[in-house]
Amino acid sequence: MTFRATLDLLLLDWLQADALTARPRFAEHSADTFAAVLDLSERLAQDKFAPHNRRADTEEPHFDGERVHLPEATREAVQAHAEAGLRAAGQDAECGGMQLPYVVEAASRSFFMKASIGIDAYAMLTTANANLLMAHGTPAQRTAFAVPELDGRYTGTMCLSEPQAGSSLGDILTRAVPDGAGSDADPLGPRYRLQGHKMWISGGEHELSDNIVHLVLAKVPGADGRLPPGVKGISLFIVPRWLVDADGRLTGTRNDVALAGLNHKLGYRGTVNTLLNFGEGRYPVAGRAGAVGYRVGAEGDGLRCMFHMMNEARIQVGLGATMLGWAGYEAALDYARQRPQGRPAGPAGRDPATPPRPIIEHPDVRRMLLAQKAYAEGGLALGLYCARLVDDKATGDAAVASEAGALLELLTPVAKSWPSEWCQEANSLAIQVHGGYGYTRDFAVEQYWRDNRLNMIHEGTHGIQAQDLLGRKVRAEGGRALALWQARLQDTARRARAVVALQPMADALEDAAALVTAATQAAWRGDRPDVATHNAMGYLRGFGHTVVAWLWLDLATLASQRLEAGAGDAQLLQGQLAAARYFFVRELPQVGAWLAPVIDGDDQLATLDTDVL
């Protein structure tokens, strides 16, 4: 099945994205305008991104002491994407945006991620950056920085981590001090000078755009000159690579932001990744060191502003992992259909003089293909479902928005982590289907596997997602989101039972959900956060597989109904039933083993004497 056919099925038949056009914000849209955006995205991704994905890897960014060099194809792809208006896909029409639902924007993005995740990252980060400024910046900040990002002139970054502080943002050391007299009256916002080091900055230095808008987390020292401890002291600043005037025009003055070095990565090499020095005096402004930055939002409110975007950023990471899974699946499927090797087991294959058969006929190759489909399509369902929640939260009526908001908080750690883990596994299976050829750089799959390995690390590691889920999300509002999710799951199970063939799956799903409930209760039995989250990773894995099983059963129910009604592409629907069945037979049963240490309160990880390691 083509990816597009699956995407359309999920987006339109399952999530009923066209129903969104009934809402005022999307009233100008229709199924046709959605389709046009997807057509455009598919074509652009195919023409401008996919052909250069390998080059973006092999011609890794390099710094000649003056400039960072990227392949010309990267610039052209990023530019073409921007010129098509896609950076502003979700923005208001009056700001030049397409005013599309987020779920359609995510569907559009999926084509570019599948074609080249490393090239797409420039566009993705820039849109995220601009969206943050549109939400939290002043009108002048929007005009000066966000608008040129959205229209393609500028690009943007997110500067959170530091060499000594990755997951623990409370420990950042970058400091921002008011920039002398008049700093309060700058038209671009309260003006500061920043000093510090920012690590893992994707898109931090290049020549793809006229300017780079860094969004930087830093702390403003107190009267004693010391930085406030913890995350409450963090503020957010716009630090442009090139300074602009009050009207947002480039002044030609370089800001004091310098490249300290490039990170040379295992994968995702198309995206330049940097260590940046802010304010070390390499490019003094007005005769002195310190990077000029304009505060966004209130002092101490930086993390809240940044995390406003975090759910969407995490959904996008999950979607990226998913699309790498899809890319590998497509490659493996194609290879398995072409490559002859071996003969069937049993009497039919006993004559060695018969020609070898395509490897797709071997059961274990089918297993590997079905697994990839179940992971990649399950990940897509999860990502789009969450994207649809973003729309419901933003544009649904009060009840819909409240419920969607709660579910989104709950499901975001899963949407980020589940594809990162399992679509990585899908990429490993794609290599395996190729045999020795998959281990060479002559085939695409090894790059997908390397690229995907990042996704369990960035935007909150796997461990952080587990802590977030078990430590916060399932307990928020007295467990409201968890109850809402279980209600939806039970509704799916109820509808599935109307299809005889799906009844055992409905039972299995409810059994798994009951284990999740038991694990949640067991973890919090003593109301001790330090004990509750000791086994958070087993919880995340069990929870994640249960969530994806729920979505698979929901899809299978719809597929069964449509097959029954003779509606839709029968092969596409049969494929969904096959993947759903695979997931229930071979994946979901692992949940019990993963949740058992949580349910049993196993304390080995908490009490281990690490000297014995």
Place this chain on the structure above:
Amino acid sequence: MTFRATLDLLLLDWLQADALTARPRFAEHSADTFAAVLDLSERLAQDKFAPHNRRADTEEPHFDGERVHLPEATREAVQAHAEAGLRAAGQDAECGGMQLPYVVEAASRSFFMKASIGIDAYAMLTTANANLLMAHGTPAQRTAFAVPELDGRYTGTMCLSEPQAGSSLGDILTRAVPDGAGSDADPLGPRYRLQGHKMWISGGEHELSDNIVHLVLAKVPGADGRLPPGVKGISLFIVPRWLVDADGRLTGTRNDVALAGLNHKLGYRGTVNTLLNFGEGRYPVAGRAGAVGYRVGAEGDGLRCMFHMMNEARIQVGLGATMLGWAGYEAALDYARQRPQGRPAGPAGRDPATPPRPIIEHPDVRRMLLAQKAYAEGGLALGLYCARLVDDKATGDAAVASEAGALLELLTPVAKSWPSEWCQEANSLAIQVHGGYGYTRDFAVEQYWRDNRLNMIHEGTHGIQAQDLLGRKVRAEGGRALALWQARLQDTARRARAVVALQPMADALEDAAALVTAATQAAWRGDRPDVATHNAMGYLRGFGHTVVAWLWLDLATLASQRLEAGAGDAQLLQGQLAAARYFFVRELPQVGAWLAPVIDGDDQLATLDTDVL
């Protein structure tokens, strides 16, 4: 704990390698001579291999049109290893060998694999090649080819796969025809001319040695000029890169073997991997095309000769995967002890003004370290156990040898595949412990992860191992080996029950073994090989985890006894108990889910309509 301490514990206390010195073949050895070999190996690996592992990756082999270039450090390391006599570690003393037990040879090899798997491969392949010739070659072939391999002058390769035939060796197309008049009377053996292409040949072309001895599988055409179908028509040939005279002296004449290209791999880049053209006429011999080859063994007996070495080759692949797992574990443990980040969950960590703590204090980091230890140490136990069986098969009395031989056949697919899968996972966890740093090439762990990905592919893919285990090994001799293994497992469980704390583990192990039995019976219920192996991969995974749980329980029992007796290094023994407990709580319970489709006879993989994929 140091690797050496663990190795000594497994080799001496657990497997009682010194007891082998009571056998005539090893009578000249003692615990001291074993220790001396390990000391030497540890030092050489540390001095000559480890410092160059990264270089062997970054300075990938390249071909300038004339020669293949490798780092000089690779040549020096390979040479130092040979000069220490280690290539002939297992050979007879009268041939210049050390006449060491195989289990000690494997222990020696483990240091080099951990230090640089890509450099070690030249030595490993050469020894395997020479061992085959010592077992199956004529005296003249041994003298001319094996002896210079063992003493360090030559290197060797194994040429099995072809571009169109990887797993299905019966489909090879390389042909060998008698080399005209007098070809029967050549002192080096029946002389043929070979033509064909051989793919994935490690060490196929380089300047590390005076000659390269290719062992090549090819078919001799019948009277009708056609190649015999299937594996029964395969013969084995020695095809040297440079021709030698009857006394084995280099003649200066190049044989007709030409490099067609290098394979550019994802990992394992220190080992040059080639496509070789045999007999295309690039280097005509006596004026005509055709690579000169000398047959080893009888015509049609090639695969048997090659597979004589296959058990050992597969154990070595598993050991290599294990040692990559160890290398990653050591790196991750070191990093986790040094790297400060975050604070404890709960009240103790609530003050952000306190300094961050080393990440080893976080439960999820401990989980990742324990998992790596359980995988790497479990893999080592498995590899050494099988190596010990090689010794028992070769030098035990008739009853011991017979039982060891049967067990070795059964366990070899597990010894090859289990570490390939789980120590790969260990390497992924090693990256995860490092966070973003683990994703850069500034740290060693990403290379281990890339290197290890090969091990599920070469020397029989993961799928082939599963077929071998369920399709052949558990049924051989009416299930004799399976019964022998279960008896040993039950003996371990019985002894474990003498330690109160281990009783639940003994129960869990026997439950898992019962599931393996049930799965075996279910698979073969209809005596239909085509049906039996449809779910072979789930079987392999369930069987593998049960085997490793058995070994962990055996080690835990010994550790408990020694702790009770106050003997040995308490931290080392406590570490084993911790890893064993981890394995039983978080790994073994998955077996049920993996075996369920086998037990239930799920037929989805067999009956799938692949058009729906």
